[in-house]
Amino acid sequence: xxxxxxxxxxxxxxxxxxxxxxxxxxxxxxxxxxxxxxxxxxxxxxxxxxxxxxxxxxxxxxxxxxxxxxxxxxxxxxxxxxxxxxxxxxxxxxxxxxxxxxxxxxxxxxxxxxxxxxxxxxxxxxxxxxxxxxxxxxxxxxxxxxxxxxxxxxxxxxxxxxxxxxxxxxxxxxxxxxxxxxxxxxxxxxxxxxxxxxxxxxxxxxxxxxxxxxxxxxxxxxxxxxxxxxxxxxxxxxxxxxxxxxxxxxxxxxxxxxxxxxxxxxxxxxxxxxxxxxxxxxxxxxxxxxxxxxxxxxxxxxxxxxxxxxxxxx
Amino acid sequence: xxxxxxxxxxxxxxxxxxxxxxxxxxxxxxxxxxxxxxxxxxxxxxxxxxxxxxxxxxxxxxxxxxxxxxxxxxxxxxxxxxxxxxxxxxxxxxxxxxxxxxxxxxxxxxxxxxxxxxxxxxxxxxxxxxxxxxxxxxxxxxxxxxxxxxxxxxxxxxxxxxxxxxxxxxxxxxxxxxxxxxxxxxxxxxxxxxxxxxxxxxxxxxxxxxxxxxxxxxxxxxxxxxxxxxxxxxxxxxxxxxxxxxxxxxxxxxxxxxxxxxxxxxxxxxxxxxxxxxxxxxxxxxxxxxxxxxxxxxxxxxxxxxxxxxxxxxxxxxxxxxxx
Numbered sequence: 358x359x360x361x362x363x364x365x366x367x368x369x370x371x372x373x374x375x376x377x378x379x380x381x382x383x384x385x386x387x388x389x390x391x392x393x394x395x396x397x398x399x400x401x402x403x404x405x406x407x408x409x410x411x412x413x414x415x416x417x418x419x420x421x422x423x424x425x426x427x428x429x430x431x432x433x434x435x436x437x438x439x440x441x442x443x444x445x446x447x448x449x450x451x452x453x454x455x456x457x458x459x460x461x462x463x464x465x466x467x468x469x470x471x472x473x474x475x476x477x478x479x480x481x482x483x484x485x486x487x488x489x490x491x492x493x494x495x496x497x498x499x500x501x502x503x504x505x506x507x508x509x510x511x512x513x514x515x516x517x518x519x520x521x522x523x524x525x526x527x528x529x530x531x532x533x534x535x536x537x538x539x540x541x542x543x544x545x546x547x548x549x550x551x552x553x554x555x556x557x558x559x560x561x562x563x564x565x566x567x568x569x570x571x572x573x574x575x576x577x578x579x580x581x582x583x584x585x586x587x588x589x590x591x592x593x594x595x596x597x598x599x600x601x602x603x604x605x606x607x608x609x610x611x612x613x614x615x616x617x618x619x620x621x622x623x624x625x626x627x628x629x630x631x632x633x634x635x636x637x638x639x640x641x642x643x644x645x646x647x648x649x650x651x652x653x654x655x656x657x658x659x660x661x662x663x664x665x666x667x668x669x670x671x
Numbered sequence: 672x673x674x675x676x677x678x679x680x681x682x683x684x685x686x687x688x689x690x691x692x693x694x695x696x697x698x699x700x701x702x703x704x705x706x707x708x709x710x711x712x713x714x715x716x717x718x719x720x721x722x723x724x725x726x727x728x729x730x731x732x733x734x735x736x737x738x739x740x741x742x743x744x745x746x747x748x749x750x751x752x753x754x755x756x757x758x759x760x761x762x763x764x765x766x767x768x769x770x771x772x773x774x775x776x777x778x779x780x781x782x783x784x785x786x787x788x789x790x791x792x793x794x795x796x797x798x799x800x801x802x803x804x805x806x807x808x809x810x811x812x813x814x815x816x817x818x819x820x821x822x823x824x825x826x827x828x829x830x831x832x833x834x835x836x837x838x839x840x841x842x843x844x845x846x847x848x849x850x851x852x853x854x855x856x857x858x859x860x861x862x863x864x865x866x867x868x869x870x871x872x873x874x875x876x877x878x879x880x881x882x883x884x885x886x887x888x889x890x891x892x893x894x895x896x897x898x899x900x901x902x903x904x905x906x907x908x909x910x911x912x913x914x915x916x917x918x919x920x921x922x923x924x925x926x927x928x929x930x931x932x933x934x935x936x937x938x939x940x941x942x943x944x945x946x947x948x949x950x951x952x953x954x955x956x957x958x959x960x961x962x963x964x965x966x967x968x969x970x971x972x973x974x975x976x977x978x979x980x981x982x983x984x985x986x987x988x989x990x991x992x993x994x995x
Contacts, residue, residue, distance in 0.1 A: 563774040569730055570769075571789045571841070572762030585779045660779050661825045 361665055362650070369646040374423065376642045377635065381419050384634050391435040391629040409435055411631075422635065431639070432632030437624060443636040447618065453640065455526060456610070456617035460603030462533060463540035464595075471545040472591065475552020476579055482557060490549065497546025506539040506612035513538075524613040536613045540606045544598050548591055555587035562586070588659050596652035600644035604637070677848060677881050678704040678727070683740035685722050685731065694953045696722040698905035699740065706848070709875060709882045711896030711913075713889060713928070717950055719905040720885045724851045727883070728767050729757040745848070763793040766842035770854040772834035776826035782837050783822030786810070790844045809840035812877075814870060832863035836870065843874065851883045856891060868894050889932050893917060901925045904951050904961035923966045 392405040406412045410421065425432065431443040438446055447453050478490040513535050514522040524532040559565065560583050568582045610620040618637060625633035656663045685697040697719040704710050712720045725731045727742055729749070742749050744764065752760060769775045777785060786806035791797055797805075803822070810818035813836040826834055835855060842850055852871065856864040872895050875882055884896055892899050892913065899916045901909045901924065909922040920926045927946040948965035951957060957964065959974040966973065 563769060563771060564777040566730065567769065567775045567838070567841075568777065570728060570761055570767040571792060572758050572760070573788070573792050574758065577792070582777050582780075586777070662778055662827045 358665070365650050365653075369643075369650070372646055373639060373642055377423060377426070377639060378419065380635060380638045381422065382415070384629075384631060385415055387626075387629065389629050391631065393629075405435075426639075431636040434630055434633055436628045436630045437621075437633065443632045446621075446633065447636055447640065451526070452616065452618045452621055453604075455615060456619055457603045458527060459533070459536055459540060459609075459615065459617065460599070460606075462537045463602050463606075464544070464599050466537055466541040467544040467548055468595070470541075471548030472552050472584070474545075474549040476556055476584060478549065478553040479556035479560065479583075480575075480579055487553075490553075494546040494549045494553075497542050498550065502539065502543065502606065502608040503612065505542055506535075506609055509535045509539050510612055522613075524615050526616065536609050536615060539609045539612065540602060544594075544602065547594065547598075551590050551594055552587060555590045556583055559583040559587040585659055589656065592652055592655050592659065596648040597645055600641065600648040604641045604644060674705040674707060676703050677706045677708075677745060678883075679741075679743040680723075680727075681741045681743075683723065683726065683742060684738045685719070685726050686736060686738050688734040688736065689954075692954050695905050695956060696735070696953060697726070698956070700900075700902070700905070700907045701740075702900055702907065702910060704849070704881055704883065706881055707875075707879045708898065709884060709896045711884045711886065711892035711899040712902055713886060713892055713899060714902035715887055715950060717953070718902040720887075720902050721853050723902070724767070724853055724883060724885055728761055728765050728851060730761075730767070759793065762789055762842075762847070763845045764847050765849045765851065766845065766847045767851040767853065768835070768838045768842050768855050771858045772831055772838050773858065775838055776829075776834055778826055781823055781825055782810075782829065786822070786837070786841050786844060789841045793845050805844060806840070809844050810837065812843075812874065813837070813840045814866075815840070831859055832866060835859060835863075835867055839867075839870065839874070843878065843880075846878065847880060849881045849883065851885070853885045854887070855884075857886070857888070864891075871895060889917075889928060901928070904956065905953060906961060908962065922962075923968050924962045927965075 390402055390406070390411075392402045403412070410418060413421075422432065429444075431447075433439075434441050434443060434446060474490055474494070478487045478494075481487045510522060513520045520531050520535045521529075524536050527533055527536075556579075560579070564586075565578060565583055568578045573582075604618050604622075607619040607623050609615070610617045611623075618640070621633070622637040624630075625637065653665060657665050680703070681701045682699045683697055683701070684695070684699050687694040687696055700719075700723060702710070712723070714720050722731070722735065725735070726737050727744075727749070729752070731737065737750060744760075749757070749760060776782070780788075783803065783806055786809065787799070787802040790802050790805055807818045807822060810821060815821050815833060815836055821829075826837075829837060839855075855871070856867050859867060868891060871882070874880075875895075882895075884892070886892060896913055898912050899910065900907045901916065901922065903924050909916065909920065909925045911919075911921075916925060917929065920929055924946070927944075930944040931946060933943060946965055951961050951964065957974065959972075959976055960966070960969075963969045963973040
């Protein structure tokens with residue numbers, strides 16, 4: 358197990374390096390410069406490029422970036438907060454923490470509501486409750502996030518005046534409600550759909566018939582025997598989804614005016630603030646890789662037949 | 672020896688309502704089962720054996736429905752049970768083992784957990800320790816060595832025969848009065864089959880429970896059963912003691928079944944005689960005897976009138992009249 362995790366960390370490290378290279382090349386393929394404004398002259402741009410080492414060949418820039426990364430230095434912002442260290446912007450100014458807090462709440466809501474809804478739909482397959490849930494979950498998966506967030510803003514914020522229109526840095530409980538709903542609705546519906554499908558498969562298995570023959574209560578059969586067997590697809594989805602959500606939903610952060618990482622990431626691309634693009638991508642990639650490791654370990658916890666290491670060993 | 676009637680089934684009818692129409696899977700069967708008795712139910716696939724068993728234990732799934740008749744267990748009408756009463760009845764007074772032990776145990780829980788659960792769901796005041804001890808005791812009873820260690824293992828660490836043993840242990844943990852065994856040996860290889868049959872016979876002697884043994888293997892019937900019901904197309908076509916069925920079969924279908932089975936005492940290279948034709952379409956059963964179209968003794972009357980009623984020959988044997 359320990360060796361396995363070490364191996365995974367090594368692979369993760371290589372993956373992150375690869376992601377850096379790709380992001381770096383893609384980022385530099387976008388035309389424009391962080392220093393390009395209406396007032397800037399070519400000389401000013403050249404001077405700034407020289408200051409931040411952007412005049413060097415790409416391969417040298419990349420090499421420098423990776424070397425600095427290994428030392429724990431993610432560079433300084435070129436434009437948005439010129440001169441400030443990127444690590445400070447992301448971690449100390451609370452951007453990541455804000456997105457993380459919101460994201461964790463959204464994931465919890467999505468799981469706690471999505472899974473039981475899926476069970477309910479599967480258990481009542483073909484009945485009205487299943488049809489109602491199918492409509493809701495399909496809507497949830499289909500409706501774009503900006504439409505949902507705008508609706509939430511209008512109804513909860515403006516019409517009913519239950520929640521603040523601007524959530525800001527999430528100081529109060531109320532300010533969480535709308536963004537969490539907006540962020541969790543899609544994954545909740547998706548989880549409900551996944552759960553329903555794999556639950557239907559599970560409840561037709563022979564061991565469910567055995568459980569019924571034992572005289573267990575329906576609740577126990579569904580939530581103990583069937584649910585655990587139908588969790589694999591949900592866990593698979595949960596991993597990357599969690600990584601994506603906790604690093605910030607751009608639309609949600611934009612709509613509710615939350616100064617989180619998601620919003621910052623998009624602004625950094627628009628501003629060509631290269632170190633920030635790199636840093637946010639690396640943070641997201643690290644989280645995705647980490648979550649994948651968590652997912653693989655969770656598989657093993659849910660299903661004892663799954664072996665993490667080679668076939669036959671446990 | 673006069674024994675008490677444990678299970679009385681009268682004119683039981685089970686239908687499946689499919690989009691294509693009503694399928695009469697079980698069409699009016701009756702039998703009694705005494706305490707400590709082993710009843711074999713034989714018949715080919717689709718003859719209604721399993722459906723009949725599922726309706727006893729209340730495991731019929733939609734679109735299957737009991738549409739007529741009665742099932743009395745220990746004098747109580749179990750078709751009148753509420754779902755909750757039925758749940759308490761299942762596993763406690765009647766339990767069931769199934770055909771494929773490879774898939775019948777939940778792969779994500781330990782054997783011990785599944786065994787203990789079968790006990791604790793009917794006896795709320797059993798402590799965890801007592802449940803554990805009882806489960807170990809049951810595993811030992813069914814011949815699983817190293818039971819303490821085996822309790823902590825998962826089904827995939829058990830072989831097929833071992834899993835069926837564990838299933839039997841689980842079914843018997845509440846000491847039910849009746850065990851329904853739905854082709855318990857079909858999915859096992861022959862040597863393991865023999866072991867499981869031996870085990871079931873042994874346990875039946877020790878505990879004295881009654882067994883309804885569903886199988887399509889006549890050899891198995893001869894091995895373990897006291898009485899046999901032969902089912903065809905949702906009807907019991909013949910019922911009698913094992914020796915009656917094997918030595919004095921009366922119904923052409925039973926005779927056909929016996930002729931299609933290889934025998935040790937027969938000459939080598941002798942051809943087996945199959946029953947010609949295929950089972951009837953239960954969506955549209957014939958007006959007369961269901962076996963009529965395949966019967967070598969079929970007469971005009973057989974195809975027109977419903978199958979003649981039972982006639983008692985001796986107190987213990989049911990024989991169909993008319994076609995003997």
